[in-house]
Amino acid sequence: MGQTARVSAVVWTAAGSLLAWLWLLLCQGFFWRTDVRLPPRRDPEAWPSVCVVVPARDEAAMLPAALPSLLLQDYPGRAEVFFVDDGSSDGTGELARELARLHGGLPLTVGSPGEPPPGWAGKLWAVRHGITLARARDPEYLLLTDADIAHAPDSLRELVAAARTGGFDVVSQMARLRVGSAWERLVVPAFVYFFAQLYPFRRIGKEGTRTAAAAGGCVLLRTETAERVRVPDAFRHAVIDDVALARAVKGGGGRVWLGLADRVDSVRPYPRLHDLWRMVSRSAYAQLRHNPLLLAGTVAGLALVYLVPPVAVVAGLAAGSAAAATTGGLAWLVMTGTYVPMLRYYRQPLWLAPLLPFTAFLYLLMTVDSAVQHYRGRGAAWKGRTYARPEAVPDEG
Template identity: 85%
Template sequence: MGQTARVSAFVWISAASLGAWLWLLLCQGFFWRTDVRLPPRVAPARWPSVCVVVPARDEAEVLARSLPSLLAQDYPGPAEVFLIDDGSTDGTGELARALAERSGGLPLTVASPGEPPAGWTGKLWAVRHGITLARARQPAYLLLTDADIAHAPDSLRELVAAAGTGGFDVVSQMARLRVESAWERLVVPAFVYFFAQLYPFRRVGVRGSRTAAAAGGCVLLRTETAVRARIPDAIRHAVIDDVALARAVKKDARGHIWLGLAERVDSVRPYPGLRDLWRMVSRSAYAQLRHSPFLLLGTVLGLALVYLVPPVALGAGLVLGDPVTALLGGLAWLVMTGTYVPMLRYYRQPLWLAPLLPFTAFVYLLMTVDSAVLHYRGRGAAWKGRTYARPSAVADEG
């Protein structure tokens, strides 16, 4: 009787996992497809003005590979770059000026806003300062891009043309992250895959859809939309600022957003070891769950059901002589593997990594739990010497 009950439980859990994967495959905005690239675009008769805002804190290591690509933009209209040095101690501001003198190209202004006041993250305080300086030029668009992002020479031109042709208030591209070390190959494509699963790009681009997201490394934003959505003041405390920006644009400004994978935008920041990648994910994972222990528990159970049950069910079914459990687990693992293949191809990685997705998901599960532990120890959302309180605490202080 006990043996039968145990086998029955394995069957039901395996069936639930397979059902979850079939739903994800067909009903979650086809998140696994990687063909969402810049939409059709036509060059405007007159190119609008653009100001590029780059918040930077201790970015001297990567700036030489990213800033010259912005200064060298082949843009037919007026364009200017504002690099906002957010209290760097490694000579970021001085290096930026030297690079501009050596490279030429678009005009560069380097400024510093000072330490952020209570209730502001450092990055958004720097973005606010940059937008304030930029608006004095009355640009039609603002390009918010991180200091580790390198742009192809035609990147700005293509972004503006796409925004104008499609009538988008935001055009955002998920920069192609670096995948050179073994851990980067294992973790980075999965990071983008999980992001797309949470925020299917196709749904983001549908007018009236509640799904809102952007990729903070590359966000082209209409200036008038930024004013209507009160960007960045409305999201000043946000740790995951790109998603918060997109929500403000959709909710408060009724804006139209496009989000997709990049072809001309790359991150040059290295994450050579697991520790580097762990820090990147754990600093914001619990903030993504709104610092809720209930959401954390649901996430852990959901990750286990969706990603860990299939290989366990296959193995348990084979060991226990339960062909139904083995079949259900194997099918779920097969669907999981198949949905991961397009992302590996986009990152030009070997396809044998696809069946390892359950292991990578388990690593992300541990990162998420660690993010919660760090939060309750008072070290959550720590980045480059700063630790931020959860939004509710900020609101209470306000």
């Protein structure tokens, strides 16, 4: 009787997981599709002026592969680059100047904002400084991009053409992250997959929807909109600044578009699990608004959706329950099928798809670790800075 009850519980739990996957497959904005690329666009009659703002802290190792791609943009209008050295200790600012002297191209200005005041995240303080410098040129658009992002020569003109044609206030591309090491192959495509599951790209671009997100490595922003919604002052302490920016713009009546990039690539390596762990855990609990109830719900949801299917298959086979094994197997099959397009986008072998439950378990542990670090008072640590808990941030006067 006891074993029968346990098997029945496994069957019902697996059925719940299968129903969850059918809902995700059909009702979550088709998040699993990877065909959301730059929308239809045409060249404008007159190309608007653009200022590129690049915040950087200790990025000397990344700059040779990234900064020249910005300087050498094939853009028909007026454009220049404002590089903000955020207190680097590795010669980042001087290397940026040297690369500009070596490669030429767009004019480069290197500035330094000093240490951020209380209540400001370091990157956003640097972005604010760069935008302030850029406004002296009165650009129509700002391109906010990271120092580890390499752009194809036509990246800027394609972004601007898409923004002008579609009437978007924000056009953002999720840069293709580096996938070289074994851990990167296992974790990185899943990172983008999970992001798209939380913020389905198709919903972001639709008017009248509340879903809003951007990818901080590549954000083209209308300057007038930035001034109107107070970017980045309105979310100056945000750890997940790209989502905060998109929410501010959309909440202010602006239009936001986000999709996957074809030729915008991150050159930053994450060769070890430890590197990837830090990347995820530094902001995972912030994503949950530092709410323990949301954390508990997220852990339970990850377990039901990603861990139950393989457990049900193993338990069903061990107990001789065809119902448990079949139901769990169907849920696992749907999960695997939704992950295949992302693996193809990253040009990875499809045998990685059935391993998604293991990767999801790693993300579950990273999320819990993020909460543990928060309650230990460490906040979100990045490049030698530890940011205060939200409740410790002073209110705006």
